Amino acid sequence: MTERQQEYERLIAPIEDRMMRTVWRILRDPDDADDAFQEALLTVWKRWDRIVAHPNPHALLLQICIHSAHDVLRRRLRHGRRLDAVAVPENIPDQAASAIQTISGAEQDAAVLRAIGNLPKNQARAILLHTVEEVPYHAIAAAMNCREATVRKHVARARTKLRVLLSHLIPAVPKEERTHA
Amino acid sequence: MHDDVDELIRRRTQVEIPAVVEDRLRGRLMDFRARVEQRPPSRLRSFVYSVLAPPVLRPAAMAVIALAIVAVGLILIPPQSRVSQVYAAAAAELKSARSLQYTVVLNSDPYVGVDFSYLAPGYRRLETSWGIEVRTDGATGKQIVLMHGIHAYLNETGKTVENQGNIDDFSAQLRTLPDKADETLGEQWTGQRKLIGYRLHEAPPNGSIPGLKNLDIWIDSATREADHVDITVQENGKPEHQMHIQNIRVGAGVDRSLFDLTPPSGYSAFVVPGAKSSTNPATGIEVSAAIGQTAEMTAVVMPMSGSYAQAATALGAVSDSLQKQGVTPTGPPLGRFWSEQHWQAGYPVPPGTQAEAPFEVVTLPAGPNASAVVNGVWGRDTEARWGAFLKSVVEQGCVPVGPAIEIWSGEDGKPETQSTEMRIPVAKAK
Numbered sequence: 001m002t003e004r005q006q007e008y009e010r011l012i013a014p015i016e017d018r019m020m021r022t023v024w025r026i027l028r029d030p031d032d033a034d035d036a037f038q039e040a041l042l043t044v045w046k047r048w049d050r051i052v053a054h055p056n057p058h059a060l061l062l063q064i065c066i067h068s069a070h071d072v073l074r075r076r077l078r079h080g081r082r083l084d085a086v087a088v089p090e091n092i093p094d095q096a097a098s099a100i101q102t103i104s105g106a107e108q109d110a111a112v113l114r115a116i117g118n119l120p121k122n123q124a125r126a127i128l129l130h131t132v133e134e135v136p137y138h139a140i141a142a143a144m145n146c147r148e149a150t151v152r153k154h155v156a157r158a159r160t161k162l163r164v165l166l167s168h169l170i171p172a173v174p175k176e177e178r179t180h181a
Numbered sequence: 182m183h184d185d186v187d188e189l190i191r192r193r194t195q196v197e198i199p200a201v202v203e204d205r206l207r208g209r210l211m212d213f214r215a216r217v218e219q220r221p222p223s224r225l226r227s228f229v230y231s232v233l234a235p236p237v238l239r240p241a242a243m244a245v246i247a248l249a250i251v252a253v254g255l256i257l258i259p260p261q262s263r264v265s266q267v268y269a270a271a272a273a274e275l276k277s278a279r280s281l282q283y284t285v286v287l288n289s290d291p292y293v294g295v296d297f298s299y300l301a302p303g304y305r306r307l308e309t310s311w312g313i314e315v316r317t318d319g320a321t322g323k324q325i326v327l328m329h330g331i332h333a334y335l336n337e338t339g340k341t342v343e344n345q346g347n348i349d350d351f352s353a354q355l356r357t358l359p360d361k362a363d364e365t366l367g368e369q370w371t372g373q374r375k376l377i378g379y380r381l382h383e384a385p386p387n388g389s390i391p392g393l394k395n396l397d398i399w400i401d402s403a404t405r406e407a408d409h410v411d412i413t414v415q416e417n418g419k420p421e422h423q424m425h426i427q428n429i430r431v432g433a434g435v436d437r438s439l440f441d442l443t444p445p446s447g448y449s450a451f452v453v454p455g456a457k458s459s460t461n462p463a464t465g466i467e468v469s470a471a472i473g474q475t476a477e478m479t480a481v482v483m484p485m486s487g488s489y490a491q492a493a494t495a496l497g498a499v500s501d502s503l504q505k506q507g508v509t510p511t512g513p514p515l516g517r518f519w520s521e522q523h524w525q526a527g528y529p530v531p532p533g534t535q536a537e538a539p540f541e542v543v544t545l546p547a548g549p550n551a552s553a554v555v556n557g558v559w560g561r562d563t564e565a566r567w568g569a570f571l572k573s574v575v576e577q578g579c580v581p582v583g584p585a586i587e588i589w590s591g592e593d594g595k596p597e598t599q600s601t602e603m604r605i606p607v608a609k610a611k
Contacts, residue, residue, distance in 0.1 A: 112193040
């Protein structure tokens with residue numbers, strides 16, 4: 001096995017599925033996911049030597065995937081494309097209760113993605129890595145090339161914004177806070 | 182306190198990736214893996230990044246490394262060798278590229294270019310100025326021309342010229358660049374990208390664009406990937422003109438959905454030697470094979486792989502080589518086909534003829550062969566004809582035991598004089 005093959009086996013192979021899933025979770029559109037994934041791989045290609053020497057390469061790779069997907073998501077929002085259309089399934093079973101649940105779930109998915117798309121880049125990256133990918137703070141700090149305290153700050157700010165943006169989906173949010181949205 | 186938000190995000194993002202999308206992304210990963218594995222190791226950069234990793238050492242390490250790089254760059258490495266490495270890396274990448282995509286642009290003087298506006302249903306128009314865009318999949322040898330009407334779009338002093346040959350030549354030309362350029366043309370900036378230019382004066386042997394005078398290839402100094410190629414052509418008795426190959430993308434994923442593998446109405450796919458797929462037997466075309474003995478034949482051939490459209494180029498190269506040796510072919514040109522990755526094209530020659538690489542002397546052994554002659558242009562019914570031919574062989578109680586052979590007679594441009602002999606070594610079926 002060549003050195004490059006060994007590097008690939010060590011860095012990418014163990015998290016191939018995770019990389020693909022990360023992009024899909026944020027975009028839910030085949031073409032957008034494809035675009036974002038290609039952009040992510042291009043970035044990985046350009047920074048290959050840096051990734052090889054990185055203390056936490058897997059976190060860095062996930063961070064790159066999230067960054068690319070978030071970029072595409074923001075672009076999509078800027079161009080005014082509806083997220084609801086891609087999130088609502090085409091074939092809904094003909095059973096009233098579950099159909100309503102399915103639509104409601106799809107709308108909630110779209111609302112969450114829209115809210116994430118409206119977050120600043122660093123906040124979105126930090127909260128997605130921490131909450132969705134469950135990467136520890138110190139590893140996120142290494143991936144984002146900043147201090148752990150900074151990551152915590154990004155996550156806290158992202159939570160605050162999301163709580164406001166998604167207040168209609170979180171019944172526990174006090175009324176005063178909702179009115180500030 | 183913040184569990185509610187985290188829980189909501191987690192719940193709403195826990196979706197499974199659909200199999201279709203996963204296949205698509207996995208394809209990207211496979212291409213990426215192939216590229217990574219071909220990438221030459223860069224120990225220096227790895228070392229630099231490993232030194233830079235601990236933040237405490239960063240400023241000092243950066244200063245030391247910067248000084249070292251400047252010293253090595255300015256004093257130890259001759260500038261010429263760095264420049265030639267950029268070219269060599271790009272040429273090697275083009276040679277081994279799994280796929281090549283590019284746009285061909287032809288100048289308007291003395292040729293008249295036509296802007297194609299027709300777009301076949303299901304095809305996406307990509308970045309095309311005017312001319313044509315060709316996508317080539319080097320692994321399977323498939324080519325796709327996105328613009329409709331690749332024939333007869335050039336007009337040279339009132340005479341219509343078919344350009345199919347040139348399309349194939351571009352691909353072959355890019356894949357057969359020599360290891361060293363003849364000349365360096367200096368630098369050119371495109372936005373933030375620095376391009377270095379190289380000039381080749383002679384056409385590589387396998388990619389002969391007729392009348393090629395200069396081939397200037399511009400390479401991105403950072404990525405070492407070819408950016409564009411300017412080709413100057415001057416054929417005998419004709420004015421000089423230029424062609425440009427732009428938007429070169431090496432190893433980019435080929436969108437399989439652009440390929441329609443369903444045969445058109447009236448056609449069906451056949452098992453041919455070396456082919457991967459098998460479908461129904463022939464329905465419309467009949468070829469009757471005659472079983473007989475053939476004498477031993479010596480030939481000088483060029484070993485080939487990839488698209489069969491390169492056959493004309495290969496035959497041209499063999500012919501030129503024989504001419505230089507003063508050897509006259511003893512018959513019309515022929516091709517032997519094991520698979521699209523392994524085939525030969527050449528000429529029969531007198532026994533005892535010598536050949537130097539890349540050409541080879543081969544002997545087609547005497548023995549039982551099935552044979553049939555098809556008159557007229559040898560065109561798109563090739564697979565159907567071979568299917569019917571092999572069916573006829575099997576019906577006569579024989580089985581193929583060697584590569585398919587095609588012997589092409591007649592004059593170029595005169596369909597009425599053309600004929601093709603299909604031949605294959607056979608044995609009695611047990």
